Amino acid sequence: MSNIEGTFRGFNDSVIHYRGWEPEGDPQAVLVLVHGYAEHSGRYAHVADYFVNEGYAVYALDHRGHGQSAGRRGYFERFQFLVDDLDTFFGLVRQRAPGRTVFLVGHSMGGLLAAAYAIRHPGKVDGLVLSGAGVRVGEDVSPLLRAMSGVISALLPRMGVTQLEAAAISRDPQVVARYDSDPLNYRGKVPARVGAEMLKTARWVMREAHTITCPALIMHGTADKLADPAGSQELYEAISSSDKTLKLWDGLYHEIFNEPEKEQVLAFVRDWLARQTSRRF
Known part of the structure; x- marks a missing residue:
C-alpha cells in the first residue's frame, strides 16, 4: 500500500x-470518502486501510474550513461550495484511476454531500x-438551530448556535476521547450560516x-441522536435506484x-x- 497527500484548488481558489x-x-x-462536519479525512484511515486490503483505492479530501484545508474553522458560506470542491x-x-468504478462513501454531513x-x-x-x-436533524441538535438558524444566518452568519456533543458519536469512550483531543477537529459551535x-x-x-438512480447502500445506527435515522428511511424510499439497500444497525450511535x-x-x-x-465485469 502507498499513501499520498496533496492539495488542489477548489471553488474560489x-x-x-x-x-x-x-x-x-x-x-x-x-472509494471516495466524504467526511462529516467538524472532522477530517484522517479519521477514516482505518476504513481506508480495510478497503485497500480488499483491493480498492481510497481517496478523501478535507472540506474547506476542516482538517488541513484552508478556510475559517468549521465554516463555509454555501453548501454548494462543498459540492464544487468535491467535483x-x-x-x-478519475485521472488517477481512469476507467474504474467509483463509489462515493459519505458520513453524516458527508452523506448529505454525497447525495447532493x-x-x-x-x-x-x-x-x-x-x-x-x-x-434530518437528530434530537440532540439544538432546537435553536432548527428554528432560527435561517434568521440568524442572514444577520450574524458566523454566530455559533449549537454545540455538537462528542459523547453522541460512539459508545466507545476511546473514540470519543480521541475525537475531543484531535487538533484537526473543530470543537466550537456550529455557525448559523x-x-x-x-x-x-x-x-x-x-x-x-427521486433523481438518484445509481446503486445505493444507506446505513444508520438506530441510536443516532445527531442525525435522525428516520431521515435515512425517507431517503431510501425516495430514491429511484433499482438496486438499493437500507441497513439499520440496532443500538449503534452516529x-x-x-x-x-x-x-x-x-x-x-x-x-x-x-x-x-x-x-x-
Whole structure:
C-alpha cells in the first residue's frame, strides 16, 4: 500500500487538502470518502486501510474550513461550495484511476454531500454508500438551530448556535476521547450560516432524491441522536435506484464506522461493494 497527500484548488481558489491510500497494482474499484462536519479525512484511515486490503483505492479530501484545508474553522458560506470542491476532487481521482468504478462513501454531513453530488452530477457516480446521512436533524441538535438558524444566518452568519456533543458519536469512550483531543477537529459551535445551509440542502435533497438512480447502500445506527435515522428511511424510499439497500444497525450511535461493531459494518459494506463490482465485469 502507498499513501499520498496533496492539495488542489477548489471553488474560489481555496486550497483543499486531500489524501489517498492505494493498493499495489491496479485497484478493482475506487472509494471516495466524504467526511462529516467538524472532522477530517484522517479519521477514516482505518476504513481506508480495510478497503485497500480488499483491493480498492481510497481517496478523501478535507472540506474547506476542516482538517488541513484552508478556510475559517468549521465554516463555509454555501453548501454548494462543498459540492464544487468535491467535483474538482472527483476529476482528480478519475485521472488517477481512469476507467474504474467509483463509489462515493459519505458520513453524516458527508452523506448529505454525497447525495447532493449525485443529484447535481448524475452519471458521474457509480454507487453511493451513506452512513448516518444528515438529511434530518437528530434530537440532540439544538432546537435553536432548527428554528432560527435561517434568521440568524442572514444577520450574524458566523454566530455559533449549537454545540455538537462528542459523547453522541460512539459508545466507545476511546473514540470519543480521541475525537475531543484531535487538533484537526473543530470543537466550537456550529455557525448559523452552516446550520442554515445544511438544513436547506437537506430539504432540497429530499425533494430531488427521486433523481438518484445509481446503486445505493444507506446505513444508520438506530441510536443516532445527531442525525435522525428516520431521515435515512425517507431517503431510501425516495430514491429511484433499482438496486438499493437500507441497513439499520440496532443500538449503534452516529459513527457506525467507529462503533464496537465496526468490523461487522465494514464487512457488510465490503460484501455490498463486491456484489456491485462483480456485476460490472
